[in-house]
Amino acid sequence: MFKCILCCKDFDNSKKTEEHIFPESIGGNICLWEMCKNCNSHLGKNVDAPMINNFQIEAKRQLLKLSGKKGHIPNPLEDGVLSSDPSQKVKYKFKNGLPDSLYIVPNFKYRQDENGNNTIQIILDKKDEHKLPEILEKIKKRTSKNGKPVEFSNIKKFEGRDENPWMKMTKIFNLYDWQRCVIKIAYEMTYRKLGVNYLYNPIAIRIRELLKKEKIDKTDLEDAKLKGNINLANASFNISFVDDPNCLYVVFLPIDGKLICLVRIFDVFEGFIITDDTCNESFPVDGEIIKIDVINKSKEELKFIDFITQQIKLNEQESI
Ligand SMILES: [Zn+2]
Incomplete structure (x- = not known):
């Protein structure tokens, strides 16, 4: 028998679970076993997770290459928008644990032009330009599933440049x-x-x-x-x-x-x-x-x- 250190109920030894004192995702390697499954998952979800997902801890995990249980290293600068166009999602790519370059997340805008033709505007990062044929092929495949395959009859390319590519993002900190x-x-x-x-x-x-x-x-x-x-x-x-x-x-x-x-x-x-x-x-x-x-x-x-x-x-x- 053991006493769970959170709910203080007695359990059979077979019910022991591994509780990492410092969360595992930040490199914690000291464990206790006197904890029931319910208490362990409660602490993981409501106490450890808010700390692990804190912006500064995510930055540290990226810098030190500390992956979570699923092997994922978080990107603290992942969910931003372009300051000049808040409808455009952007993120920072990291190199050696530090922010390296701003990346335009692929963006698709479907609409009809004045002649009633369907158009798709695809916005890609310059680095993704080579992926365009592959993307067009994917759109064809997807639309042929519903019986209306898209044929691209008129492809026009524009190259844009944001002279002031600032990223905006909102982070919520809960001190408690x-x-x-x-x-x-x-x-x-x-x-x-x-x-x-x-x-x-x-x-x-x-x-x-x-x-x-x-x-x-x-x-x-x-x-x-x-x-x-x-x-x-x-x-x-x-x-x-x-x-x-x-x-x-x-x-x-x-x-x-x-x-x-x-x-x-x-x-x-x-x-x-x-x-x-x-x-x-x-x-x-x-x-x-x-x-x-x-x-x-x-x-x-x-x-x-x-x-x-x-x-x-x-x-x-x-x-x-
Ligand atoms: Zn318990």
Whole structure:
């Protein structure tokens, strides 16, 4: 038997599912198994996905070539329109993880001219010009299916040029969504450290209420009465030892009987919350740092004091 760490119901061991503490799509490689299927898919859909699909995280995933479960690497500049013609879809193509060139998405406009002839206007990116015969063939095939095959009797080509090809796009940021994902990571990492006793901790109970909701707003977050700060990286605090932009970090710091859990997601989001304010001798809590290098797919877990010693030694070598 095991107790699901979200719904706290007891399940048979055969019902265990793999919960990635940091979402797998951003390179998370630390897992828990004490979670039922329902809770796992709820967290995946309502807590992890809004973080993974965040514009800045998508940009980071493109840069670091981090694919999702289906092997897809997101393009954060995919759904724009041309500033001079909002009916024309455009996107940026990426090269080596960085935006490279604006691309005109193929566009078809069907209409009748003044003589009653049907016309098709096909707008293509210059790079796609060679695909035109293939596209015409496809249109012929498709229209012959409904018995009215199109014959192209008069093809005229025009070459246009936008002197000011700006792309416009709208992105919606929901602050609470990604703050909640950081809180989830802190909660699960604390459970991983403290074990099943942590589930009965008053802070853990409040965090679970927050995590169980489908959507959250400011009031939900306030009601959880969590102490800490979660923000864009470098906006709130800057701790020099957790600054590798390609890494995910968790740092545990026990201070004054409280356990502070710091989470950093690349150079995008960071935050800390107090996940336990009842630390005492019964909880053997040490300062600790967990670092996931998503490029090398490696994980390091060190006592905080050992990590600091390591850093000091590295700095000494550099200065020689
Ligand atoms: Zn559950």
